[in-house]
Amino acid sequence: MKALARILLPLMLLATAGWALADDLVAVAGPSGPKLDIGKGGHCVEDPRFMITNHMKLIVHQRDETMRKGIRGGKYSLADCVDCHASKVNHSVLGSNQNFCQGCHAYAAVKIDCFECHSSKPREYRKASHLAAKDVK
Amino acid sequence: MSDMDQQRRQFLTRGSAAMAGLAIAPGLTLFDFAQARPAGEPASSAVRWGMLIDTTKCESGCNDCVTACSKENGWPEAKTTTDVQWIRKVELKDMRTGRQTSLPMTCQHCAEPPCVEVCPTNASFKRADGIVLVDKHRCIGCRYCMMACPYKARSFVHEPVLDHDSDMPRGQGTVESCTLCVHRVDKGEQPACVEACAKGGHRALLFGDLNDQNSEIYLRIRSVTSIQLRADLGLNPGIAFVGI
Numbered sequence: 001m002k003a004l005a006r007i008l009l010p011l012m013l014l015a016t017a018g019w020a021l022a023d024d025l026v027a028v029a030g031p032s033g034p035k036l037d038i039g040k041g042g043h044c045v046e047d048p049r050f051m052i053t054n055h056m057k058l059i060v061h062q063r064d065e066t067m068r069k070g071i072r073g074g075k076y077s078l079a080d081c082v083d084c085h086a087s088k089v090n091h092s093v094l095g096s097n098q099n100f101c102q103g104c105h106a107y108a109a110v111k112i113d114c115f116e117c118h119s120s121k122p123r124e125y126r127k128a129s130h131l132a133a134k135d136v137k
Numbered sequence: 138m139s140d141m142d143q144q145r146r147q148f149l150t151r152g153s154a155a156m157a158g159l160a161i162a163p164g165l166t167l168f169d170f171a172q173a174r175p176a177g178e179p180a181s182s183a184v185r186w187g188m189l190i191d192t193t194k195c196e197s198g199c200n201d202c203v204t205a206c207s208k209e210n211g212w213p214e215a216k217t218t219t220d221v222q223w224i225r226k227v228e229l230k231d232m233r234t235g236r237q238t239s240l241p242m243t244c245q246h247c248a249e250p251p252c253v254e255v256c257p258t259n260a261s262f263k264r265a266d267g268i269v270l271v272d273k274h275r276c277i278g279c280r281y282c283m284m285a286c287p288y289k290a291r292s293f294v295h296e297p298v299l300d301h302d303s304d305m306p307r308g309q310g311t312v313e314s315c316t317l318c319v320h321r322v323d324k325g326e327q328p329a330c331v332e333a334c335a336k337g338g339h340r341a342l343l344f345g346d347l348n349d350q351n352s353e354i355y356l357r358i359r360s361v362t363s364i365q366l367r368a369d370l371g372l373n374p375g376i377a378f379v380g381i
Contacts, residue, residue: 119303
């Protein structure tokens, strides 16, 4: 029995940890929360659960630092968010309620103003599509 | 990479830059070496970015600077007078002598910018290094700055912006103008118009640090006659002109 527990317990802990990391959104928003296409994903600049509740503070802080003081190359950047989280289907963080930014904001009923001016498409994709457009001409 | 490697690398890059400066043909010494500001460092008030426009080299009918700006910053070609235009070509004619001059007009990046003075939300501001910008997060589109600017340098975005640029965010309902390509300058590059003018073989635009006593622009301004537009207003623009 003891031997069994010694094997099972770490396995159970590992499974719980995996679930928490893979689905922080469910942990915060509950099982009825938005189902998001996280795009490329990968290692975020902060813990995902921290990002869910604090991303807006980081972005607002960085925007003032960059825009008004001219500080470049900060750890937090809206363009970097978009680069990692744009859907591979429509190359955007907007478009449907599965898209990374729009999905969550629609669920939370928070108006999202960023993309009135900022690009919702990754830099690489924009660059590639602009080069293609130039070739057509 | 160890500290030693880092220093060695810096030494090599600076060394080769210095060599490049010496190697250029006589009379064409390059003083300005592109140096990107390190990440995390704010714009410095020790620097003042400016431009010297030699109208004698500016060709009438050439639109390279305007097209380059439009492409770089993502504003569509202006068709009516209310369309956005960050830089425009102006053709002048002296009615007495018939002498014709061509020059590009943009934001003059004043040391005492009236647009900043009248802005009710502090959206118009001057960065520490002298670049006058609109913080579109704060702009409410009142257009006081457009009325205050004696150079007609600013435009209002009437139409929705559909294709956003990652480097230069633009949006309907805000005012905008030349940023001296701030995103490029911060990387140690030249503004798009300056690059295009040189590429077209005219070299009418010279960009650099007006405070740096070793910069090409500093030495040129000291050695040739140049004027600031409407100097009588006492705004001390960062852009100066030769030949008008």
